[in-house]
Structure formats: C-alpha cells, structure tokens
Amino acid sequence: MRRALRRLFADRLARLGMLVILAFLVCAAFAPYIAPRDPLDQDLRATLAPPGPAHRLGTDLLGRDVLSRLIHGARISLLTGIMVVGTAVTIGSTLGSMAGYFGGRLDDLLSRATDVVLAFPGTILAMAIAGMLGPGLFNAMMALAVTGWPSYFRVMRGQVLALKERDFVEAARAAGASDFTIIFRHIIPNCLSPIVVMATLGMGGIILAAAGLSFLGLGAQPPTPEWGAMLNEARPFLLRAPHLSIYPGVAIMLVVLGFNVLGDGLRDVLDPRSREQRCAQ
C-alpha cells in the first residue's frame, strides 16, 4: 500500500490531478470564507458586468458574482459526484459480490438486470428517469445512481469469481466462517483496487453527466449555483456576456480532468496487468 502511494506520488500527471482535486475540495469546504460575495446576492445595478476589479469574473443577469457562484458550485458538483459514485459503488459491488459468490439463479437474474441497464445509452436512461421523477438535483442524483451501478457490479462479480476458489477463501470456509464473513471480510477487501480506479474515473464521468442534466434543466434548479445550470442560464447572453458561458465550463473541465488523470495514475499503480504492460513496453 505504501509502495503504491509512493509510486503514485512519483507520477507527475497523477500529482497534478491530486493537486487540482485538492484545490476544488478546499474551495468546496471553505466556500463561504473564500468566495468574495454571497452566491445568491443580487446587484441589479451591475447586471451582466464583464470581469473587472469589483467582480473578478463578472456578474450574471441578476448581478450575482460569477466567481462566488463558481466557488460554491464546487460544493454541489463534488457532493453530487461523491454521493452518486458512493451509492453506485455500494449497490454495484454488494450485488456483484453476491452474484459472483453464490452464482446460480441469483447471478443470472442480477446479470440480466445489468445487461438491460447497459443496453441504454447512459445519458438517455438517466434523462428518462430524472424526467419521470421530476426536475431537481436529488432526482438527478438518483437517476445517475440507478444507471451507474451496473459497471461496478460487473467488475466486482468478475473479481469475486476469480477469488472465490482461492486457498484463503477455502481456509476461511474450513474454519467455519459464514458466507457473510467470507464475502465482507475476506473477498471484498481483496478486490478493491479495480473498484477504486473505476470510482475515481467515475467521479469525473458523474460530475460531467450531472452538469449535463442540470444544463438541460433536469438537475439543479435556479438559483442554485450549479455549473451546468449556470451555463444554461448563460445561453441567451452568448453575444452580450460571453464570459458567462466560459468560466463554468472551465471549472467542469478542470475537475473532470483532475479525476481522470488521477484515475489513470491509480490504474497504473494498482492494476498489475497494466503495470506489466508498462514494463514490457
């Protein structure tokens, strides 16, 4: 574990990813202290103001400070990512390990269920579910979790199938451990590496998808300072206030980039197969 961490820190790109994520985490945690103004404070005398000394990144239609809204937006995006990925990982890996361990009818049933979810283009199914539930950030998060768990299920199931015949599992069983103990104490801790990699990469994907739903009007609702929703509100003012359309996109891209780069780095460190490949090359 310590060796893996040291190798991760040696990877320049992964370090960059960690730095970016850390910066956004700090913004999210201390948003009220860092942001120059309240994100909802309107100043109707300074609407659609371009970036300047009073408002570093300008103001929007209601004279709200764009920089403050971006900083507070980090809270929403990161929280959405963590909640959705957390739920998807929990559901996916619990069901996946059960399917892999018990096999039989349970496995068939769950595997078919994942096939069905994966038969839809991800965004479309999430949109349909979020639409049925009604617009709102929480509903968008639910929709993304419902469409997100099957990929974790598949990986976990594969891992468990490979592990359950190994000697240490046999030994645990011989020692009289229950199925529950075997799954949660012996098997799951041993197949976490690929899940950690996937979850890191998944954070980027979910933040992107959540911003997309908000952009369409299905996620966070005004006046919430959510990056996708901010871009949606900026659309009518593309000509008059182009700055509104630029900064939220930069924020989304940077945070997604951070998670992707870190995920790639983690994969190189944790996945033995890709490590061998790297040595071979």
Next chain:
Amino acid sequence: MLKFMVRRLAVAIVTVWLATLLVFLLLAFVPGDPVVAMLIDVSGAAPTQEEIDALRAQLGFDRPTYIRYFMWLSRVLRGDLGESLITGLPVSRMIAAALPATMELAFSSMFIAIIIAFPLGILSATRRNSPVDFASRIVSLIGLCMPGFWLALLLMLVFAVNLGWLPVFGRGELRHLILPAITLGTGMAALSARLIRSSMLEVLQEDFIRTARAKGLSENVVVWVHALKCAMIPVVTILGLQMGFALGGSAIVETVFAWPGMGRMMVNAIFARDFVVVQAATLMFAAIITAANTLVDISYAYLDPRIRC
C-alpha cells in the same frame, strides 16, 4: 458462423424485450399517480374525476399492471407506440420524422471522430513518448473532459456569433450540420484516439512485427501494412462505442443547436410530461444501441475467427 449469428440475434431480442420491461416500469418513477401527473401538466388546472377516469381507461390504467404491460407490448410489437398526450399525433410518426435527423448527426460526427482519431492515435503510438505523442495525449485528454454542451457554446460563440461563418442553429443545409457534428465528434475522437493508441501499442509488441522488422521491411510498411491491419480489429468495437456515445450525447447537442432529432424530442417531451413519448423514445434508443452492438459482435466474429466458437 451462422450458429454464432443466430445466437447473437437471440441475445439481442432478449435484451430488447428486457428493455421494454424497464421502459414500461419508467412510469413507476413518477411520484404519485402518473395519470393525474399527466393531466395536471397538460391543462395547468386540476383535472376532473371524469378526465382522470377517461385517460385511465385510455391508457389501460384501470387494469392490473401485468395486463397493461402485455397490452402495451403487443401494441409496440405491431409498431403502435401510442399517441402523444400533448399533440395527439402517433408517436411512431413523430419518431419517423426525428430519427433521420439524429442518424444524420450520429454518422457525420462518427466520420469526424474517425478522421481525427486515426492519425492522432497511430502517430501517438508509433512515436511513443515523443513530443507528438505527448501533445496528442493531452489533446485527447482535454477532449474527453470537456463537457459537450460547453464546447457547443464555445463553437457557437466563435464560428456563429463572432465570425458569422455558420448558422447558430436549425437543420437544413450542410452548413447547419457542421457545428453539431464537430461538438459530438470531438468527445468521440478523444475516446477513440486513446483506444487506437493503446491497441496499436499492443500490436507493435507482437512477434510478427519483430519478424517484419527483422526481414528488413521499412518502418512505414511495418506500421501501415502489418500493424494497422491487425490493430483494425478493435476498431469495429470503437465504432459501436461511438454509436452509443453519439446517441447518448444527442439529447444535449440537439437541444443546444435546435436540431430536430430524437434527443431534442425526448427532452421536450420530458418537460411537457408527455410520458408516452418519453417511453417510446427511450425504447427506440435502446433498440438502436442493441442493433449496433449486435452488428459489431457479428462483424468482430467475421474479422477474428477465434471468437466464433
């Protein structure tokens, strides 16, 4: 081969059938009574009991769920996807009108993705760790992380608003297609370039490449003839992935550029609470993806005989 195709088709049919179940169950996500929810948002006022009963009977809500499912399924199988709750038009006609626009956009963005991704991926792999490789990897990473709707706004800002070269939205001439296709194609190109790079790197490790080099063949012949031929096999998979990407991204891109396709139709239907259209469009998307994946698997088996067993 024939046996493989038959089996693959059977899997596809089962998948689509299961997809109908999920699409049918979508209504369960509607909070409260879906029939009331549909009526409230159509007229704006609270519906009367007669209205509720009428729609309930029309949609079969007065019967048990499983009977309603089979009624719905048998209509879907006959090509009858129901009528829009808003316009009253048959949904199959609405889809027939919107599908060509979506496919036009999907194929042109796939084309753009391919002409960008191939040179990028191959150059990157053959000049591994060179500045070219580094630059192309950075470009594809950025392409992958850039939200499509943001790229759309930026392209609009530069090419439509500032330079005035291309129309801001709508469909009609080829000029209308350029910006939406680039928006959708960029993300796909980024994803594909990464896959092509890694698949090419893997092939370049193989023994037959070493043999080809040892024979004294020029590096160009080795890369473009020997390696590329082998690295092509995963490309069909990439095409399948791209189709999924194109359809998944269509909702946002079509909405931004007012492109009259299925994605935009679905977004509009969601906001109008036109659940019949939402269900039909979702099912249609799943059917197209399943068809594309089946085609990919079959052509994969055709290209690589080891898979057919």
